[in-house]
Amino acid sequence: MMAVEGVVKRFGAHTVLDGVSLTVAPGEVVTILGSSGSGKSTLIRCINGLEALDGGRITVDGLDVSDPRQLARARRLSATVFQMFNLYPHMTVLRNITLAPELVLRRPRDEVEAQAHALLASVGLAGKADSYPGQLSGGQRQRVGICRALAMNPRYLLLDEVTSALDPEMTAEVLAILGKLAARQSGGGGTTMLFVTHEVEFARRISTRIVFLDQGRLIVDLPTDQFFAADGGLAHPRIRQFLSKMAPAAPLAEIPA
Amino acid sequence: MRHAGFTWHDGALLAQGLAVSLGLFAGTFLIGLVLGSGAAVVRHFRVPALGTLLHTGLELLRNSPVLVQLFLVFFGVPALIHQPLTPVFAAGLTLSANTAAFVYFIAVAGLDAVGRDQVEAARAFGLSRVQLVRHILGPQALAFAVAPLVGLAVNQLQVTSLVSVIGVVDLTKAGDILNLRTLRPFAVWAMVGVLYFAAAKTLTLLGNRWERRLRAHAAPLGL
Numbered sequence: 413m414m415a416v417e418g419v420v421k422r423f424g425a426h427t428v429l430d431g432v433s434l435t436v437a438p439g440e441v442v443t444i445l446g447s448s449g450s451g452k453s454t455l456i457r458c459i460n461g462l463e464a465l466d467g468g469r470i471t472v473d474g475l476d477v478s479d480p481r482q483l484a485r486a487r488r489l490s491a492t493v494f495q496m497f498n499l500y501p502h503m504t505v506l507r508n509i510t511l512a513p514e515l516v517l518r519r520p521r522d523e524v525e526a527q528a529h530a531l532l533a534s535v536g537l538a539g540k541a542d543s544y545p546g547q548l549s550g551g552q553r554q555r556v557g558i559c560r561a562l563a564m565n566p567r568y569l570l571l572d573e574v575t576s577a578l579d580p581e582m583t584a585e586v587l588a589i590l591g592k593l594a595a596r597q598s599g600g601g602g603t604t605m606l607f608v609t610h611e612v613e614f615a616r617r618i619s620t621r622i623v624f625l626d627q628g629r630l631i632v633d634l635p636t637d638q639f640f641a642a643d644g645g646l647a648h649p650r651i652r653q654f655l656s657k658m659a660p661a662a663p664l665a666e667i668p669a
Numbered sequence: 670m671r672h673a674g675f676t677w678h679d680g681a682l683l684a685q686g687l688a689v690s691l692g693l694f695a696g697t698f699l700i701g702l703v704l705g706s707g708a709a710v711v712r713h714f715r716v717p718a719l720g721t722l723l724h725t726g727l728e729l730l731r732n733s734p735v736l737v738q739l740f741l742v743f744f745g746v747p748a749l750i751h752q753p754l755t756p757v758f759a760a761g762l763t764l765s766a767n768t769a770a771f772v773y774f775i776a777v778a779g780l781d782a783v784g785r786d787q788v789e790a791a792r793a794f795g796l797s798r799v800q801l802v803r804h805i806l807g808p809q810a811l812a813f814a815v816a817p818l819v820g821l822a823v824n825q826l827q828v829t830s831l832v833s834v835i836g837v838v839d840l841t842k843a844g845d846i847l848n849l850r851t852l853r854p855f856a857v858w859a860m861v862g863v864l865y866f867a868a869a870k871t872l873t874l875l876g877n878r879w880e881r882r883l884r885a886h887a888a889p890l891g892l
């Protein structure tokens with residue numbers, strides 16, 4: 413269980429997260445919606461320990477991320493996929509994927525490389541293991557980013573607008589992969605996801621719950637069907653306004669249900 | 670005026686001088702590399718007092734002439750500690766510290782040039798600071814730094830010639846001895862110059878090859 417309890421985060425005088433509470437239980441796919449600047453990325457960065465908290469508490473399976481030792485253990489349980497991919501440009505695709513499992517999880521190289529090759533094949537990049545990130549398209553890079561995260565065998569997967577730097581076609585490629593991952597969840601025992609996205613239709617299909625961040629406050633936290641119900645999330649003017657501004661979703665036809 | 674001819678012995682003297690120059694260069698450059706990049710890493714992780722202290726000290730070293738530093742160490746320090754220093758020791762100390770100062774500023778720029786986003790990715794994936802330096806920051810900073818480092822190396826090789834003034838028998842001092850004996854300054858200094866050139870050119874070629882290897886991941890622009 414990931415538990416965010418009354419988290420406050422400020423940058424100077426600007427309060428970016430203002431008492432945010434949220435839990436993600438194993439097996440859930442929770443989507444965070446909210447307009448640009450509402451604090452979604454900051455929340456993800458607080459969970460993976462890239463930002464220090466100014467108040468409240470975050471635990472991952474009971475490990476407090478504000479404590480350096482516990483954070484180091486918490487980071488072995490979760491993995492992040494970044495908006496701008498954040499791959500290591502001086503390493504091959506294969507090494508990008510195997511680095512942390514080898515160094516952090518101390519798994520044997522043979523085993524990690526075999527898994528990396530299998531992951532790459534599963535996202536259609538079997539031939540790219542020895543390429544460098546600079547030689548790949550954005551969509552391919554993000555698929556590598558997903559493989560890098562999955563190679564950690566994470567209990568929790570954090571995804572921050574992983575398709576917003578991609579064109580619609582590449583977005584569809586990446587969403588297709590995430591759709592499959594999410595579908596695998598329903599069987600249980602797989603990766604739990606906390607998912608920041610602007611792909612509302614996609615979120616509606618794969619999420620168990622949707623939360624809405626507005627200017628650093630989490631104003632709604634509802635099961636997906638209730639979020640889109642007229643007397644649920646849509647009852648909030650801010651959410652209605654947000655949804656009406658969202659562009660029609662990416663070519664959904666290409667995304668497996 | 671009678672000229673003494675060149676003998677085999679002169680060749681041996683030059684070779685010995687060259688070996689001293691190269692040895693002094695290699696030793697002090699290596700020490701300078703380690704110290705300078707170590708200080709840069711300390712600075713990069715914003716270690717409070719230590720970072721500022723190192724920065725100030727190294728800035729002083731970078732902004733004063735090597736010859737002055739050499740005199741300070743060779744003549745000044747013994748007056749302070751009431752104990753003479755050997756020329757080679759004083760030369761080694763001065764050149765190491767001076768190289769460290771230049772390496773430090775190159776390494777700081779190299780570390781700053783590594784993209785923040787991938788550093789954050791590595792941290793989020795649980796890499797420790799040491800692992801981060803070894804696998805992410807170090808190799809990339811080195812790729813940025815290698816060209817200026819090669820330039821620095823060529824310069825520091827030539828700077829070693831200053832140690833001849835405190836009595837180290839390096840290539841320049843060997844040339845000096847030879848010149849006094851043979852009284853053929855043009856031939857002697859041309860020979861010494863060619864030897865320095867050959868050493869510097871070799872360094873540049875090795876450095877360029879090394880740079881190409883480090884930058885293998887950055888595909889050349891297909892213009």
Ligand SMILES: Nc1ncnc2c1ncn2[C@@H]1O[C@H](COP(=O)(O)OP(=O)(O)O)[C@@H](O)[C@H]1O
Nearest residue numbers: 423426428446447448449450451452453454455
């Ligand atoms: N490092 C930072 N320093 C100062 N302000 C920041 C920093 N990171 C984010 N912010 C501010 O925090 C607010 C929330 O940003 P962010 O979490 O990126 O929003 P979102 O991901 O929802 O678009 C924005 O106003 C942004 O300008």
Ligand SMILES: [Mg+2]
Nearest residue numbers: 452453454573
């Ligand atoms: Mg964001």
